[in-house]
Amino acid sequence: MGDERTGASALAAGLRVSHEDRDQAVEILRFAAGSGRLTVAELDERVEAALAAKTVGDLRDLTADLPLEGLPPQPREVLRIDQRFGDAKRAGRWRVPRRMEVRLMFGDLKLDFTEAVIAHSTLEIEVDLRVGGDLTLVVPPGVVVDADGITKSRGDIKLPPVPGPETPIRLRVLLSGTSTGGDIVARPPRRLPWRRTRPGTITEH
Known part of the structure; x- marks a missing residue:
C-alpha cells in the first residue's frame, strides 16, 4: 500500500x-x-x-513549508459594482480580481490597494462614470494606473507620475470606458501600513 x-x-x-x-x-x-x-x-x-x-x-x-490557513477566498474573475446615490469602497485585505466593471452615478468608489491581496499582474477596470460619480484609486509603490483607454467628456483625470525603472511593478491597473461627469483620481496612500504610528494617531489611506 x-x-x-x-x-x-x-x-x-x-x-x-x-x-x-x-x-x-x-x-x-x-x-x-x-x-x-x-x-x-x-x-x-x-x-x-x-x-x-x-x-x-x-x-x-x-x-511546502508554508501554511494555507488564513488565505482569503478565491477572487471572482469579474467584480461588478453599480453604485448610485451613495459611496462604496474596497480597503484592507481585499482580493483583487482580474477585471472590474464599475458604474457610478451620484456615488463615489474608492479602491485602496495598500493592503490588497494581489494575485495577478494586471487589473482591467471598465468604467461608466456619470454625474457625481468619482473613482479614487489609492496606489502604493508598485501599483501603476493607465487611463489611456478612458473617453472623457466631463470630469478630471489625475494620476501620479510614472515610476522609474528601479521600481518593480506588482500590479498594472488598466482603465477603459467613459466618463461623462465623474473624476478619476489615483494617489499614494497618506501613510503606509508598515510605518509605525504614535499612540493616539489614526492611520488614514
Missing part, C-alpha cells in the same frame, strides 16, 4: 501545471510574505520560480 501511495504521489508531482495553478502558488507566497514568513528576497526568488514552474512538484517545493 505504501509503495502504491508513493507511486501515485510521484505521478501527481509530474503533472503539468496551468496558469491558474501558478497564480494560486504566487498568492500563497505573497500571503506568506505579508505574514512575515518570507523575506522580500525570498518572495522575489520563489515568485520567479513559481511563474516558471512546469509541474505540480515544482510548485509543491516552493510552498
